[in-house]
Amino acid sequence: MKVKEAISVAQRDSLDLVLVAPEAKPPVAKIVDFGKYRYELQKKKKTAQKNQKKTELKQMKFRPKIDEHDYQTKLNHIIRFLKGSNMVRVTIMFRGREMAFTEMGRKILDRIAEDTTMVARVTAKPKMEGRDMHMTLSPLSEVDQNRVAKKVAKEPNEADNGVPEKETEEE
Numbered sequence: 001m002k003v004k005e006a007i008s009v010a011q012r013d014s015l016d017l018v019l020v021a022p023e024a025k026p027p028v029a030k031i032v033d034f035g036k037y038r039y040e041l042q043k044k045k046k047t048a049q050k051n052q053k054k055t056e057l058k059q060m061k062f063r064p065k066i067d068e069h070d071y072q073t074k075l076n077h078i079i080r081f082l083k084g085s086n087m088v089r090v091t092i093m094f095r096g097r098e099m100a101f102t103e104m105g106r107k108i109l110d111r112i113a114e115d116t117t118m119v120a121r122v123t124a125k126p127k128m129e130g131r132d133m134h135m136t137l138s139p140l141s142e143v144d145q146n147r148v149a150k151k152v153a154k155e156p157n158e159a160d161n162g163v164p165e166k167e168t169e170e171e
Contacts, residue, residue, distance in 0.1 A: 006031065057136075059089045064104040071108075075115055082119045082139040092133040105133045113137070118148055 001009075009031060010017040016034035019027060030037075058081040060074050081088050090112055092105035109126040116137060121144075124136035140148065 053085055055138075056086045057089055058086045059091060061091045061093055062105075062108055063093055063095075064098050064101060064108065066108065071111075075112065078112065078137070079116060079119055082116065082137060085139055087123070087139070088120070088137045090135045090137065094131045094133070099131065102128065102133065109133065109135045118145060118152070 006017050006029060013031065015031050017029050018032055018034055018037055019029050021028040060078050062074060078088050078090065090109060092108055094102065094105065106126055113122050113135065120137040120139055122135060123138045124134065126133055126135040
């Protein structure tokens with residue numbers, strides 16, 4: 001329909017001619033009530049914002065001399081945060097003479113990265129900032145989690161060494 005015809009039809013029905021897709025060739029316009037059209041757009045925008053996932057950055061602090069039970073507890077918290085679709089920043093805090101043994105902190109961060117491979121990936125590699133060493137983990141999507149699970153299932157266990165065990169007969 002030509003522009004003049006569309007304008008006359010819109011005026012006749014006491015509606016507005018609204019340009020919907022100006023980039024299209026030819027441009028697309030609708031004859032609608034403009035107030036109602038704006039209201040519908042605002043409603044769509046609000047529902048899109050409600051359905052949007054918000055990721056928070058959670059932080060978990062460790063010390064270089066952490067006991068195994070404390071490590072497991074904090075690791076469980078990290079996994080819970082990751083399953084809740086939050087990013088996690090893992091920090092190793094060094095005090096005093098501990099600064100001479102930063103490799104201990106690096107080992108802890110590497111262990112955390114290894115223990116969370118099923119639910120997370122490392123987005124920021126470990127790096128030193130002052131007296132702290134940081135690493136950032138972000139959650140894997142479900143597709144990536146399935147892919148990692150299949151990959152881990154295919155790899156032979158280190159105890160097996162890829163060789164099947166011989167069955168022994170008891171007499």
